[in-house]
Amino acid sequence: MVAYCFPPAGGLAAAGSQRTLKFAKYLLREGWTPVVLTVREDAYETYLELDPTLLNRVPPQVKVVRTPVIRWLTRILEMKNRLRAAPTGSESSRGTAPASNHEGQAVEAKTIYQKIKDTITDLFEIPDGEIGWLLPAVFAGLRAVHRDGVGVIYSSGKPWTAHLIGLVLKKIIGRPLVTDFRDPWMTNPFREEGSALKNRLEALIEKKVIEGSDVVITNTIALRKEFIKRFPLQSPEKFVALLNGFDPDDFPAALAKEKNPQDPFVLAHTGFLYGRRDPRQFLEALALFLNNPKVDREKIKVIFVGSVELPYDLSRYLKSCGLEGVVTLIPHLPFQESLQYLINASALLLLQPGTETQVPSKLFEYIALGKPILTVSPMQGATSTLVAEEGIGHPADPDDIESIAAVLEKMYLDWESGPGVYSGNGHARDKFNVKHATAILSRTLDRVISAGARN
Secondary structure (H helix, E strand, O other): OEEOOOOOEOHHHHHHHHHHHHHHHHHHHOOOOOEEEEEOHHHOOOOOOEOHHHHHHOOOOOEEEEEOOOOHHHHHHHHHHHHHHOOOHHHHHOOOOOOOHHHHHHHHHHHHHHHHHHHHHHHOOOOOOOHHHHHHHHHHHHHHHHHHOOOOEEEEEOOOHHHHHHHHHHHHHOOOEEEEEOOOOOOOOOOOOOOHHHHHHHHHHHHHHHHHOOEEEEOOHHHHHHHHHHOOOOOHHHEEEOOOOEOHHHOOOOOOOOOOOOOOEEEEEEOOEEOOOOOHHHHHHHHHHHOOOOOOHHHEEEEEEOOEEOOOOHHHHHHHOOOOOOEEEEOOOOHHHHHHHHHHOOEEEEEOOOOOOOOOOHHHHHHHHOOOEEEEOOOOOHHHHHHHHHOOEEEEOOOOHHHHHHHHHHHHHHHHHOOOOOOOOHHHHHHOEHHHHHHHHHHHHHHHHHHHHHO
């Protein structure tokens, strides 16, 4: 199992860590012996939160092989930053440059120079910033394959370097390869555009990975359909949708409790707020909802647990919207501690704007908790579709502030008039138990090994 994201990697990497960890755990019960090829703890990028408590969840029977990552790009970026910080000769010899054609030419030359530097930098990040893991992982993987008698290679991405490692190992040793796409690759709305050269090369690598895989796993049905459409020369049977799930061992048996009349209505969200996962539309709707005369403002609480990396100061924004006393921001916490906030909440909030084919793994943790879910996500997207089809909550269009406010009102009034115990997703809890997904994965691995033996 080639997986960059593995305990103790948490924070932004938590979803990937949990998916691979749970598959490894329950594959043991299906008769497999997982060998996880991952990175050393000190090799993770500093922006990833480490959660040592996750290591306690790795079964002792799972062999974990950790390797370094060669960070050659770091040195290049340091040199580039030093050059950028140093004054040029023209700056030291004269003050303000004259407004002339010569100045225009200088600006144009600088732009071209910057483009060249960016292109060179991009070459060291193909297919991503973890390409320095490729060589150490391939060497360690070859040793593990021969030492442990590995029969099939499974890679989990992103980072996409993991799939490249899996493909190289397959080419060298001839074992079948199963690639697990936890997200779209080239069509990912969160993907940062690189240079034209980087985009072409990365698209080529994605194509080679798809063609070289014996089975391609996607974590949503929508992504499976996308791959089938984008790669028409590949058999549709090659693509298998294997949704995330929750591990019942992670959740207390009795979660629901009777409501105390003095309890507030608490809406909780856990996870990283960044990029398109921006809460502003929800917060605008919350402010609109609080102006409703049917609502007792003092009984409304919203909690965000997790890191925040947005292009504005969220705390200041809350103050400007008059939400400072309603919304509470809590920094990143270990999994079990953040889970406690969800257990104590009246309802759960899921923010997934701007994505059509992705379903965050957090949704399945929410399902396990048996509480109503407010999903702010495109109405025709995979997340809202799943929520609506399974009857586990209330989807709302992220671009329709009034619609979000109306859903908030409905959830609040349902809570206020109800007993405080919600049991509307019992079927979904059974359906999305990770044991079921792992059983399908086990059969898939059996199938590729049998096909390889026949060939």
